[in-house]
Amino acid sequence: MKKALIIINPCAGTKQANRYFVQITDIFCKAGYETIVATTAKAGDGTVIARKRAKRVDLVVCIGGDGTFNEVVAGVLESGAGTPIGYIPAGSTNDFANSIGLPKGILPAARTIVEGEPMALDIGKFNGRYFSYVASFGAFTQTSYNVPQDLKNSLGHVAYLLEGIKDISTSLKPFKLRLKNEVGVYGGEYVFGAICNSTSMGGILTLDKDVVDMNDGKCEVLLIRSPRNLIELNQVLLALTSQNYSDSSLISFFSSSKVEIKADPDMPWTLDGEYQEGCEDIIVENVQSAIKIMVKK
Numbered sequence: 221m222k223k224a225l226i227i228i229n230p231c232a233g234t235k236q237a238n239r240y241f242v243q244i245t246d247i248f249c250k251a252g253y254e255t256i257v258a259t260t261a262k263a264g265d266g267t268v269i270a271r272k273r274a275k276r277v278d279l280v281v282c283i284g285g286d287g288t289f290n291e292v293v294a295g296v297l298e299s300g301a302g303t304p305i306g307y308i309p310a311g312s313t314n315d316f317a318n319s320i321g322l323p324k325g326i327l328p329a330a331r332t333i334v335e336g337e338p339m340a341l342d343i344g345k346f347n348g349r350y351f352s353y354v355a356s357f358g359a360f361t362q363t364s365y366n367v368p369q370d371l372k373n374s375l376g377h378v379a380y381l382l383e384g385i386k387d388i389s390t391s392l393k394p395f396k397l398r399l400k401n402e403v404g405v406y407g408g409e410y411v412f413g414a415i416c417n418s419t420s421m422g423g424i425l426t427l428d429k430d431v432v433d434m435n436d437g438k439c440e441v442l443l444i445r446s447p448r449n450l451i452e453l454n455q456v457l458l459a460l461t462s463q464n465y466s467d468s469s470l471i472s473f474f475s476s477s478k479v480e481i482k483a484d485p486d487m488p489w490t491l492d493g494e495y496q497e498g499c500e501d502i503i504v505e506n507v508q509s510a511i512k513i514m515v516k517k
């Protein structure tokens with residue numbers, strides 16, 4: 221009999237996945253899976269559980285938000301098993317799930333896993349730590365982990381927007397940075413930077429679906445220079461809202477398989493919405509087709 225390991229974060233999002241749990245397991249049982257259920261109790265548990273057990277199952281199912289998904293992906297990769305991953309988005313923004321077109325509802329997402337097919341997906345690596353959709357710094361970056369969990373649970377996406385507005389008005393702080401990739405060197409003072417494999421970041425910034433190929437061995441890099449006056453700030457905001465990143469001299473946007481960064485070690489980063497301590501030398505790489513994720517046929 222096929223085996224499915226279901227890893228659930230009972231505290232993610234509005235906790236609505238907990239209410240559907242019997243129906244979720246029923247979907248996997250009816251599809252011929254023997255289910256093994258594990259709940260996470262604290263940060264990091266998703267990785268430990270997946271790393272230990274991925275080799276002994278045919279499918280690893282993650283129920284939670286972007287943070288839990290990040291942990292489960294890392295665990296499956298560290299196990300070396302190559303086990304397909306199913307994702308039931310149950311967080312507050314579900315940025316990553318939106319990017320790969322997973323259904324929004326809990327039960328439709330569960331059905332997609334058993335009825336769908338595996339799709340190869342690139343994963344990012346930040347000095348050895350995996351991220352599934354974004355590594356970022358600067359404005360908005362603290363937004364995701366600054367939003368208190370209960371506010372995220374009750375307000376979801378709006379909580380990020382509120383925190384983002386607060387963030388931009390209080391900490392539009394420039395960071396000195398030098399970034400080198402296959403074709404060039406970028407340097408200067410930046411208020412925001414993101415290296416991502418997704419069409420949505422922090423529920424705030426969006427990239428065009430036609431621009432982002434999530435299995436091309438490349439990440440999209442967006443760097444925003446520090447605006448020197450209100451006109452420049454306006455220019456940046458206009459580019460961000462219209463998603464037109466190529467017309468502004470303050471914005472650099474390109475795709476890369478590997479970037480080498482020299483940064484202020486005190487500059488904090490976020491990986492998939494979770495805090496990452498800064499350091500001076502950073503290598504961000506794209507690991508092409510690192511995982512298999514179940515998507516609609």
Ligand SMILES: Nc1ncnc2c1ncn2[C@@H]1O[C@H](COP(=O)(O)OP(=O)(O)OP(=O)(O)O)[C@@H](O)[C@H]1O
Nearest residue numbers: 232233260261263284285286287288311312313314
């Ligand atoms: N039982 C638990 N109690 C509290 N926190 C937990 C528990 N299990 C896991 N966590 C941690 O909860 C954090 C948030 O989880 P997650 O990102 O999945 O949900 P979310 O923040 O609601 O969703 P999103 O990031 O998509 O907005 C993660 O850092 C995770 O490690």
